[in-house]
Amino acid sequence: MLQNPQDRTNVVRAPIEALGGKVHSMYLSFGEYDAVLLLEMPTNVAAAAIALAFASGGACKTIKTTPLMTTAEGLEAFKQAARSGYQPTLASAKAAS
Numbered sequence: 001m002l003q004n005p006q007d008r009t010n011v012v013r014a015p016i017e018a019l020g021g022k023v024h025s026m027y028l029s030f031g032e033y034d035a036v037l038l039l040e041m042p043t044n045v046a047a048a049a050i051a052l053a054f055a056s057g058g059a060c061k062t063i064k065t066t067p068l069m070t071t072a073e074g075l076e077a078f079k080q081a082a083r084s085g086y087q088p089t090l091a092s093a094k095a096a097s
Contacts, residue, residue, distance in 0.1 A: 012037065015053060019046045033064065 013023050020042040027036045041047040044067060051065045069077065 012054070016041070016050055019050055021046060021050065033062065 009023070009026050012026070016023055016039055022040045024038040024040060026038075028034065029036050039050075041050065047065055047067065051063050054060055055063045
């Protein structure tokens, strides 16, 4: 990038869209990661596929994928957890409180 600075947004947009995804925004950043993409993929498998594709190119040292849920999805997860029938051990229940 120092030799040839360029906006890579459209370069990453094409493969993301080829897997059914959508780029919401892309940022360059300071800190642990040099770039942050907010994108929407149709499945976790598609999200893993694009992360693998980007990582395999060698230009990225580290890639971190953080799946997000809507508030409604999170609430549904809590409801399903409550119905799951899981019974924590006494020690883990005390540690959680």
